[in-house]
Amino acid sequence: MPLKIRRLSNALGAEICDINIAQPMSESTFGEIHQIFLEYGILLFRNQHISREQHIAFSRHFGELDRHESLPRDRHPDYPELLLVTNRPNPDGSPSDSRYTGRLxxxxxxxTTQPALGSLLRCFNLPEVGGDTLFCNMSMAYAALSTGMKTLIADLHGIHLSGTRKINNAETGTARAAEVMRLNxxxxxxxxxxxxxxxxxxxxLGQKVKxxxxxxxxxxxxxIDYLNQYATQPEFVYRHQWRENDLLVWDNRCTMHQALGDFDEAQLRHLERTTVMGTASGYIVANP
Ligand SMILES: O=C(O)CCC(=O)C(=O)O
Structure with a gap:
């Protein structure tokens, strides 16, 4: 029987209903999931009460997993395949390095020269309200450009920087930013x-391109400003309102995303992500 899906927005995204991703999965079931992933760019699986091992095992269906060497401070201490996106303070009480992850x-x-194919973000804890994430469909945005703009931009290369920026006037981790810049x-x-x-x-594109x-x-x-604003207009966007035990999968090759700061930072927001490695792309810039 074909999988039951529910579209998330006009621009992108589909929920795959009534499936437990912790169960062993046949090749044909994953083949169907993969087709839906390619068609809609984002997959949502609700109510996934899974272990970290099961999160990692399901992610491996999509390809080889990154061990997050480019972001060593944000890795789960016991699972390098898991990246923490959390505002839970460190054991010594200092603020979490990843509390502002994804705000651009x-x-x-x-x-990196091997940008991610996909990401699978699983939600553990949410603030009372907010903590949403925006996604946009970059294929749809490209297709709607004029022929003249397509010609103008055809051969351009954007220079992507790894650094962070100040958010809410708070330093997002000077040591971490310096390390990420040195590694990348x-x-x-x-x-x-x-x-x-x-x-x-x-x-x-995105806001890391200067x-x-x-x-x-x-x-x-x-x-850059024009294209970023153009691509993130409501017509191309889906806003995800998280629930605990959501697993959201996105295709980084045709979408962008942004974590919103629309919540009370005193409340816990904790998510964990696996990252599926993509194909080689781009080159190091000698004179940034
Ligand atoms: O926290 C979020 O909603 C998104 C995190 C993010 O941007 C990422 O994992 O790349």
Whole structure:
């Protein structure tokens, strides 16, 4: 029997209903899930009371998992395949390094030469209200551009930086930011990427891009700002309101996302992510 799905928004996303991802899965069932993933860009599985091992095992169906060498401080101490996205303070009482993860529009690991294929984020704890995440469909956004704009941007490469920025006037972790920058030099990525499985073109940008290779920051900024605003307009967006035990899977090759700060930071928000490794893309920039 085909899987039951419920679309999440006009732009992207589908919930796969009535499935327990902890159960052993046949190749044909995963094949169906994979087709839905390629078609809708985001998959939602609700009510997944799974162990960390089961989260990791299910993620492996999508491909080889990253061990998060580019973000060593944010890894789970016992499971390098799990990245913590949490505001739970460290055991010594200091603030969590990952409490502001994802506050800029981005695609995971775009600042490496092997950007992520997909990410599987599982929700443990939520604030009373808010803590939502926005996603946008970058293939849909690309397809709706004018022919002239498509021609103009065809050969541009955006330089993706790994660094963080100040949020709410708080330093997001100077030592962590310095380490992430040292481990991850700026990488130029094609502004238009061809999805290796669907063949569809998609914009590949986000707020970690400050300029295009070969152009100055001042020359690049208007186009970067325009394309980021254009791609994140409501027509292309899905807003996910989390529930505990949600597992959300997204295709980083054709979507961007942003974690919102729309919640009381005194309340716990704790999620854990696996990251599926993608294909090689981009090059190190000598003079960032
Ligand atoms: O916390 C979230 O909602 C999203 C986290 C994020 O941006 C990421 O895992 O890349």
């Amino acid at each position: 529009w981005h695609s995971d690991l775009s600042y 030099p700026p990488i130029a990525q094609p502004l238009v990427r061809v999805h290796p499985e669907t063949g569809r073109k998609a914009l590949y 300029r295009f290779d070969g152009l100055t920051e001042a020359e690049s900024k208007p186009l």
